[in-house]
Amino acid sequence: MLAGLAAFQVPSIRRSVTQLAITAAPYAALVAFMYYSYYHISPWLSLALALPAAGFVVRLFIIQHDCGHGAYFRQRWANEVVGWLCSLTTFTPYTMWRRHHALHHAVWNNLDKRPTGGDIYSGCLTLKEYEALSPLRQRLYRAALHPLVSQLLLPPVVFILMHRVPFDTPKKGWRKERISVYLTNAGIGGFLLALTLLLGWQPVLLVQLPVIVMASIIGVWLFSVQHRFEHSVWSRQTDWTADGAALHGSSWLRLPKVLQWFTGNIGFHHVHHLVPRVPNYRLQAAHRAEPAFAANVTGLTLWQALRAPQFTLWDEARGAMVRFPRRRR
Numbered sequence: 001m002l003a004g005l006a007a008f009q010v011p012s013i014r015r016s017v018t019q020l021a022i023t024a025a026p027y028a029a030l031v032a033f034m035y036y037s038y039y040h041i042s043p044w045l046s047l048a049l050a051l052p053a054a055g056f057v058v059r060l061f062i063i064q065h066d067c068g069h070g071a072y073f074r075q076r077w078a079n080e081v082v083g084w085l086c087s088l089t090t091f092t093p094y095t096m097w098r099r100h101h102a103l104h105h106a107v108w109n110n111l112d113k114r115p116t117g118g119d120i121y122s123g124c125l126t127l128k129e130y131e132a133l134s135p136l137r138q139r140l141y142r143a144a145l146h147p148l149v150s151q152l153l154l155p156p157v158v159f160i161l162m163h164r165v166p167f168d169t170p171k172k173g174w175r176k177e178r179i180s181v182y183l184t185n186a187g188i189g190g191f192l193l194a195l196t197l198l199l200g201w202q203p204v205l206l207v208q209l210p211v212i213v214m215a216s217i218i219g220v221w222l223f224s225v226q227h228r229f230e231h232s233v234w235s236r237q238t239d240w241t242a243d244g245a246a247l248h249g250s251s252w253l254r255l256p257k258v259l260q261w262f263t264g265n266i267g268f269h270h271v272h273h274l275v276p277r278v279p280n281y282r283l284q285a286a287h288r289a290e291p292a293f294a295a296n297v298t299g300l301t302l303w304q305a306l307r308a309p310q311f312t313l314w315d316e317a318r319g320a321m322v323r324f325p326r327r328r329r
Helices: 002-009 013-040 043-048 050-068 076-090 094-107 127-132 135-145 147-164 175-199 201-225 242-248 257-262 269-274 280-289 292-296 302-310
Strands: 313-315 320-322
Touching: 002 280, 013 043, 013 050, 013 201, 013 280, 043 050, 043 201, 050 076, 050 094, 050 201, 050 257, 050 280, 076 094, 076 175, 094 175, 127 313, 135 147, 147 175, 147 201, 147 302, 175 201, 201 302, 242 269, 242 292, 269 280
Parallel strands: none
Antiparallel strands: 313 320
């Protein structure tokens, strides 16, 4: 299977530059129009345009993601430059995120190597582990994974606040990653300060804040439903394989075409995990080239993906993702 997908790993400089241009330029134009609308048409129109602007931020994040895998350009320096520039829009420190994401690719859906710390999106408890928690810790865990909290309230906190400090980045051996946080902060801060001095703080707040809030919510939802959904499979180390986890622990998110465009084809997540260096604009073609995908990968409709955050625990006895058990009265 991997041999048949190898040809899709080669990036096209023409397609990469074109995709970057038709993403970054419309985003910049749309944000500029939002500022114009604030002063000359209606602040409400500016607010309404935050959603499509957020879509472009998500697409820029996918480009940054490809750069982190060395998949967007053949030259490492080009990936580094474009990835860092995208990070100023996505509010995600490029070098730090790249290393953390590489760890995710090494252990996804592996019950014996789940992420530690505050990552509630790429890991899960088993039903047995949950039932062994104290009543207080059960309530806290349920609260953290309630869709209103995990999908709506926490994402802006992660992207706006938590990414501003290297809280989960060790001091030893992660010097470059920690520096990337401060450099990203300096770039974002300098840009916002210049806009504030030029336009005033009110329009900057009205335009920039809703965009990053909406983009963070969409991005976190995409990330969480790609590995934690009703028919996702989690395995112990003795049974875990990269190919098996890609096929059965990653979703095929079957979005409408316009949403597939804004999300940079990342819904073909099984392909991405099998061959991480396939550029996003070749993921769909790689999927179509392998007939086994249609029969072995779980496809999610938009409605199924919206319901996916309800499935929070892995029941090892049943071999299935389940909802939280009902509370006993």
